[in-house]
């Protein structure tokens with residue numbers, strides 16, 4: 258017998274034509290709105306009862322959020338650009354091929370045609386015990402991320418370790434990307450890694466009404482790179498571990514990882530450093546718990562496998 262379905266929360270749907278209009282709409286619905294870009298994260302969460310905003314503000318018609326161009330020594334990518342466009346765009350393929358590969362690793366073709374880069378870096382953290390139906394969560398008991406008082410995965414009462422699952426975020430961070438967002442008249446541009454808090458319940462710290470406008474990638478850094486993703490099915494699956502590594506022309510290595518912590522795990526080193534020390538540092542920084550299809554121990558083991566392999570790739574490409 259099928260379980261009876263629970264009603265999905267009803268919401269007012271608004272379609273602004275400009276950033277100003279979107280900001281005004283947000284101001285009229287403080288604390289009760291949610292921006293929507295491709296909707297592939299927000300709408301699934303609504304159907305699972307994890308998102309109940311009473312107003313949805315669709316950013317899809319705002320021209321200022323689109324465009325991919327070289328500007329001031331950077332590749333500027335509008336927040337509304339889809340992952341499908343990124344993985345095929347000549348400028349992305351020429352200037353940031355690792356980002357194209359990261360975009361290609363997200364979901365499946367249909368999803369990538371709708372999902373945006375802005376939505377991807379902001380997509381909600383996930384956990385095996387949280388991303389379930391309302392019925393399921395009710396039967397096991399609500400956890401810290403859904404107004405309960407205990408983490409089901411660890412039994413602890415203090416912290417949620419739901420995982421960052423964005424695949425483009427580690428690639429962007431390893432490429433030293435900055436995120437740009439507006440709030441009213443104010444425009445902020447900051448290294449992408451700074452927007453992640455490490456708290457699984459509230460994983461990002463940009464103001465609630467801020468609209469992400471673009472990602473900025475520095476050009477001319479001579480990066481060699483390696484991108485790896487661990488998932489159960491290659492065809493369509495969230496990450497269980499994503500690693501992105503770059504080596505710039507100055508000999509600096511930057512690693513960013515997703516899927517093993519509520520925030521991106523970032524490690525920086527010199528190409529001359531001992532790769533095993535780098536692996537140990539990365540594993541130590543990852544607060545992986547058993548809330549994923551793969552065990553915590555296996556994912557920690559795989560960090561070493563991927564990083565050793567990536568180290569060989571980025572250094573060999575430099576020779």
Ligand SMILES: Cc1cc2nc3c(=O)[nH]c(=O)nc-3n(C[C@H](O)[C@H](O)[C@H](O)COP(=O)(O)OP(=O)(O)OC[C@H]3O[C@@H](n4cnc5c(N)ncnc54)[C@H](O)[C@@H]3O)c2cc1C
Nearest residue numbers: 292294295296297298299364372373376377379380424469
């Ligand atoms: C079956 C399935 C498989 C998936 N597989 C993957 C995967 O392999 N890897 C992966 O990384 N993700 C995956 N996802 C998650 C999701 O589809 C992607 O992260 C996607 O890129 C989200 O983009 P979106 O435009 O649809 O975001 P939305 O759902 O529209 O929004 C996501 C969040 O970002 C906010 N937001 C979006 N744009 C802006 C903006 N410009 N300014 C301010 N806030 C904004 C929204 O309010 C919301 O909180 C999967 C989802 C599904 C359903």
Ligand code: SF4
Nearest residue numbers: 384400408409417418
């Ligand atoms: S890590 Fe714990 S608190 Fe966080 S979503 Fe999972 S079960 Fe809930």
